[in-house]
Amino acid sequence: MAFTRATAQLAEKLNDKLTQATGKLTEATEALTEKHRNAGRATRTRVGLAGAAALAATGVVGAVATPAIAAPEGGSSAYALGFVQAAASGDTIADELKAQARAQQRLADAARRAAEAEKAEKAEAKKAEEAAAERAAHKAADERAERSAERRAAGGYVDPVAGVDTTTTYKQAGSSWSSGKHSGVDFPAATGTPVRSVGPGTVVTVGWGGAYGNQIVIRHADGKYTQYAHLSATKVSPGQKVDGGQRIGAVGSTGNSTGPHLHFEARNGAYYGSDFNPISYLASKGVDV
Numbered sequence: 226m227a228f229t230r231a232t233a234q235l236a237e238k239l240n241d242k243l244t245q246a247t248g249k250l251t252e253a254t255e256a257l258t259e260k261h262r263n264a265g266r267a268t269r270t271r272v273g274l275a276g277a278a279a280l281a282a283t284g285v286v287g288a289v290a291t292p293a294i295a296a297p298e299g300g301s302s303a304y305a306l307g308f309v310q311a312a313a314s315g316d317t318i319a320d321e322l323k324a325q326a327r328a329q330q331r332l333a334d335a336a337r338r339a340a341e342a343e344k345a346e347k348a349e350a351k352k353a354e355e356a357a358a359e360r361a362a363h364k365a366a367d368e369r370a371e372r373s374a375e376r377r378a379a380g381g382y383v384d385p386v387a388g389v390d391t392t393t394t395y396k397q398a399g400s401s402w403s404s405g406k407h408s409g410v411d412f413p414a415a416t417g418t419p420v421r422s423v424g425p426g427t428v429v430t431v432g433w434g435g436a437y438g439n440q441i442v443i444r445h446a447d448g449k450y451t452q453y454a455h456l457s458a459t460k461v462s463p464g465q466k467v468d469g470g471q472r473i474g475a476v477g478s479t480g481n482s483t484g485p486h487l488h489f490e491a492r493n494g495a496y497y498g499s500d501f502n503p504i505s506y507l508a509s510k511g512v513d514v
């Protein structure tokens with residue numbers, strides 16, 4: 226993170242500065258010691274050294290202190306002045322440190338604000354993404370509804386039980402069927418579920434069909450027939466005109482049936498044995514089941 230890096234750099238820089246200053250100060254005091262010893266002012270020098278050591282020990286002697294210490298040329302007043310200046314510089318450095326602390330605080334505040342802003346931005350982006358996904362889902366649903374409406378308008382064909390997939394394939398082998406082959410496809414659904422005519426046509430048969438139980442057969446305009454079997458109820462009469470999607474009966478388990486489902490056939494004629502692939506027939510009308 227930017228804040229940690231900046232702080233580390235600042236601390237390193239400050240430390241370097243202090244080390245450098247302390248080194249220079251040591252050099253300077255050594256030079257002074259020599260000078261003052263030569264000048265016979267050992268006492269003053271010791272005081273000066275003690276003062277310098279104290280300043281160095283406090284850790285507030287920075288680079289700016291060095292010129293003051295290093296320029297005590299010409300005796301005690303200048304030397305004393307040097308320490309006054311050093312002390313003053315020490316105050317300056319203390320101020321500088323305070324300023325640096327304030328700067329660090331500002332950095333921390335800025336980092337916190339940046340993190341908060343980033344968090345808020347991310348939340349905002351997520352919200353926008355979710356809204357976009359929702360809009361896309363609605364659009365897809367609208368398009369599906371539109372396509373479905375177009376299909377109905379064009380051919381008027383639908384699946385015989387809304388929203389149910391077949392559990393068997395056409396011509397599937399099985400002992401349940403008298404021919405040994407399944408003559409239609411099954412749509413499993415609860416008893417009472419509406420059964421609808423897959424397309425517009427005329428009802429030709431309503432009644433008991435032996436193994437088929439209660440059944441309905443409808444003739445369509447293209448000359449093909451559809452059969453609906455094992456019904457629990459029938460709601461149309463022979464000769465009646467029906468629309469595609471019109472409710473004609475209800476799912477049941479009448480006749481030779483192991484459980485509630487609609488048995489559905491497409492036929493070339495009204496009677497058993499003229500069946501052809503009902504899935505292909507519905508597909509030819511634009512209906513996928």
Ligand SMILES: [Zn+2]
Pocket residue numbers: 407409410411487488489
């Ligand atoms: Zn069946």
